[in-house]
Amino acid sequence: MNSFQAILIAIIEGLTEYLPVSSTAHMVFMSSYFGIQEDDFVKLFQVSIQFGAILAVVALYWKKFFDFSKFSFFIKLACAVIPALILGKLFDDAIEAVLGNPIPIAIVLIVGGIVLLFIDSKFQKPTILKEEDITIKKAVTIGFWQCLAMMPGTSRSAASIIGGMQQGLSRHAAAEFSFFLAVPTMLAVTCYSVFLKTYEASQMKGYELILKSDEHIQLFLLGNVVAFVVAILAIKFFIEIIKQYGFKPWGWYRIVVGTFLLLYFSFLK
Structure with a gap:
């Protein structure tokens, strides 16, 4: 993987991590299209640049993350993340096996898009408009919804936002809590x-792969910086879109992209 390819992957990560469109599906296609070899460092790189995307949320919502007087916020996040930690560890090998087959990823992308077309009409009367009103029980429930994203192509953002709206959160509140839970x-x-x-x-361990050469260190740093900058722009863009148009645009986008990927990996590749 060269610097150009690393930047492309980081842009995809930053753009899609917080949008309900599946960053995994986009990176699978891009890696295939540009002939990026899936060696151990590339696999690590695709995950480790999430750190840059994490920092984007912390930077945008720094008042929330550094207000240590409100421990309930951190307790909610801690409780909500437990399901993903347990199930993620249990199904780590199964998830990696699916990553090697892009066809089911494309199908899940399409199915998720169809679901998003009807989300706005399904949940029209939210009862929770801000994070402070989310109970620990609701936070944990959203955490279980997030686990649906363990199936590549689902989108962690989409799963947690739908879970939030099912628990009575408004579109805006569900999206923001999804950002918080991502950290x-x-x-x-x-x-x-x-x-x-x-x-x-x-x-080798991941850090050993990063420290293996100066090139790996440079790519790791470059990827995280690019993912950080792009993620900040993507989050701001996403919030404005859902305020004005809801989730239908993202549903149609998933259907179109998923159909293209299904055709690409079935017939065109």
Whole structure:
């Protein structure tokens, strides 16, 4: 993987991580189209640049994350992330197996798009307009909804936002809580991938792969910086879109992209 390819992956990560469109599906296609070899470092890179996207949320909502007087906010996030931590560890190998087959990822992308077309009409009377009114029980329930994203192509953002709206949150509140929940969730995945996971081909830990060469270090830093900047822009854009148009545009986008990916990997590749 060269610098140009690293920047492309980071742009895709920053653009799609917080949008309900599945960053995994986009990165699978891009890696295939540009011929990026799926070695251990590339697999690690695709996960580790989530750190830059995490920092984007913290930077945009820094008043929320650094207001330590409101412990209930951190308790809600801690409780909500538990389902993903447990189930993610249990199904880690199964998830990796699916990543090797883009067809089901494309199908899930399409199905998720169809669901998004009807979300706005399904949940028209929200009862919770701000994070402070979310109970721990509702936070945990949203955490379980987020686990649906363990199926690549689902979108962590889409699953947690739908879960939030099902629990009575407004579109805006559900989207923001999805952003907040992404921080501990993605931080846990990133830390596991960098410090604990041993990659099969190289038999090295993630941090060993990063420190293996100056090139790897530079790509790691470059990817996180690009993902950080792009994610900030994507979050601001997404909030404005859902305020004005809801989730239908994202539903149609998923259907179109999913259909294209299904055709590409079935007949065109």
